[in-house]
Amino acid sequence: MSITPVIPPALRPVTPLGLIADGLDALRDRLAAGGTVDVRFIAEFDAISALASGLDPYLDRCTSPASTALTSLDERTRNQQWSGFGSSEAAPTLEAEMLSGHVEGQFLDFLVRMSGASRVLEVGMFTGYSALAMAEALPDGGLLIACEIDPEVAAFARRCFDESTSGDKIDIRVGPAAETLSELSGTAEAFDLVFIDADKVGYKAYLDLVIDGDLLAPGGTICIDNTLMQGLAYIDGERTANGAAIAAFNDAVAADSRLRQVLLPIRDGVTLIRRCND
Numbered sequence: 001m002s003i004t005p006v007i008p009p010a011l012r013p014v015t016p017l018g019l020i021a022d023g024l025d026a027l028r029d030r031l032a033a034g035g036t037v038d039v040r041f042i043a044e045f046d047a048i049s050a051l052a053s054g055l056d057p058y059l060d061r062c063t064s065p066a067s068t069a070l071t072s073l074d075e076r077t078r079n080q081q082w083s084g085f086g087s088s089e090a091a092p093t094l095e096a097e098m099l100s101g102h103v104e105g106q107f108l109d110f111l112v113r114m115s116g117a118s119r120v121l122e123v124g125m126f127t128g129y130s131a132l133a134m135a136e137a138l139p140d141g142g143l144l145i146a147c148e149i150d151p152e153v154a155a156f157a158r159r160c161f162d163e164s165t166s167g168d169k170i171d172i173r174v175g176p177a178a179e180t181l182s183e184l185s186g187t188a189e190a191f192d193l194v195f196i197d198a199d200k201v202g203y204k205a206y207l208d209l210v211i212d213g214d215l216l217a218p219g220g221t222i223c224i225d226n227t228l229m230q231g232l233a234y235i236d237g238e239r240t241a242n243g244a245a246i247a248a249f250n251d252a253v254a255a256d257s258r259l260r261q262v263l264l265p266i267r268d269g270v271t272l273i274r275r276c277n278d
Contacts, residue, residue: 124198128157185213228269
């Protein structure tokens with residue numbers, strides 16, 4: 001006698017993104033069924049729009065304020081004319097939107113403080129917002145090594161760091177990140193926290209260099225940025241090169257028996273990774 005498995009009922013959406021998706025599905029179904037765009041339809045659409053557009057500003061408002069140094073770095077990055085800036089052909093097109101920003105900066109600050117990290121490695125620095133946010137959370141004597149491929153961008157960040165009381169904790173290494181990671185492997189004390197936010201095609205190589213090169217201290221955490229990649233990691237249809245790279249990276253991490261991970265919808269997606277034996 002076969003037993004038919006009992007499928008539990010689907011849970012109703014309770015998160016902002018779940019409610020947005022559910023609401024849009026309902027509106028689409030009404031239109032597909034020949035529904036009219038009446039006053040009630042517009043009101044429902046406005047409510048869904050408000051739910052979506054209000055989320056990021058609300059997160060920003062409810063997060064502890066950034067330091068004066070971080071606020072200054074943010075403003076200088078936004079005011080810089082990035083078109084034509086930079087000297088490395090290997091660097092991506094630069095834009096202020098590459099800034100990690102307030103909420104993610106405070107999230108990284110929390111990671112450093114909660115983990116008790118004293119040594120941090122950052123792969124991909126840009127103007128240094130995330131580096132400075134983590135450096136501010138480091139204890140006295142703490143060190144953050146930041147990899148940046150473009151010397152002009154590194155110099156921009158260094159000027160910002162030098163105006164901060166925590167900037168002396170940051171050691172910038174200019175050059176291809178893979179080369180820097182290879183140089184650090186076996187020659188440096190391992191890192192308690194590793195933050196990867198560089199070229200997306202290189203993510204898997206950077207992760208392997210950190211794990212296989214023993215750059216992650218026992219009990220350490222790896223934090224990977226942009227693992228939702230504007231939704232291109234999971235939507236159907238044609239993907240950009242970055243979207244395809246992140247989708248492949250996420251699949252590789254999920255299939256890696258060495259690792260435990262969780263993907264969080266913070267900003268453009270943040271994945272936290274630990275080794276299984278830690």
